[in-house]
Amino acid sequence: MPMGVAxxxxxxxxxxxxxxxxxxxxxxxxxxxxICKSKRGSGLGVGRILDxxxxxxxxxxxRFGREVxxxxxxxxxxxxxxxxxxxxxxxxVPNSGSFFVxxxxxxxxxxxxxxxxxxxxxxxxxxNGERARLWTDLLWDSIPLKSAxxxxxxxxxxxxGLVKDYGKWIRSK
Numbered sequence: 001m002p003m004g005v006a007x008x009x010x011x012x013x014x015x016x017x018x019x020x021x022x023x024x025x026x027x028x029x030x031x032x033x034x035i036c037k038s039k040r041g042s043g044l045g046v047g048r049i050l051d052x053x054x055x056x057x058x059x060x061x062x063r064f065g066r067e068v069x070x071x072x073x074x075x076x077x078x079x080x081x082x083x084x085x086x087x088x089x090x091x092x093v094p095n096s097g098s099f100f101v102x103x104x105x106x107x108x109x110x111x112x113x114x115x116x117x118x119x120x121x122x123x124x125x126x127x128n129g130e131r132a133r134l135w136t137d138l139l140w141d142s143i144p145l146k147s148a149x150x151x152x153x154x155x156x157x158x159x160x161g162l163v164k165d166y167g168k169w170i171r172s173k
Contacts (some may be wrong), residue, residue: 003097004120006049013046057104061118068131076101129163138163 017035022143068075076082080094080101097105107114123139132138135146135153146153158165 001048001049001053001103006053007020008051013049017044019047038121053103054107057107058114058118061104061107065124076112126163134161134163135159 014032018030018032027053035044036046036048039045039049063070064073064076080097107118124132124139126132126138135156136144138145139147146159153159
């Protein structure tokens with residue numbers, strides 16, 4: 001959501017909850033930050049529009065990794081030449097990218113608080129190895145394997161391979 005739209009919606013919410021009219025402003029008995037707090041935090045649970053927008057975008061990032069063959073993921077993968085089996089939304093959006101994908105990319109900026117929450121909360125599950133990329137999806141101490149072990153990565157024959165490309169797990173009885 002564009003910043004201007006979020007500010008306009010929040011202004012309407014403030015005027016509704018704080019009782020401001022077009023001609024007259026009332027004395028505010030409670031500040032806006034208290035109204036936005038959760039109900040458990042002794043607020044009204046209204047929440048901030050930009051925070052809700054970030055959480056909805058984060059849910060789309062989660063769905064991007066979970067859903068293998070959804071239409072919206074297929075469209076994005078086709079438009080930006082991505083693998084539909086990809087788990088992570090870790091690619092750089094070109095300047096010609098839509099506002100939607102640029103907003104999702106902004107969640108991953110290293111300086112943002114949201115980026116650290118996404119890195120902490122989203123974990124790759126290898127499963128049968130058909131969707132997880134060994135060097136970029138798997139992490140060692142919050143760092144992709146290719147950055148954690150650059151000398152081994154330089155020797156790897158398959159740099160963008162899936163986990164299944166490197167071997168097979170056979171359970172012994």
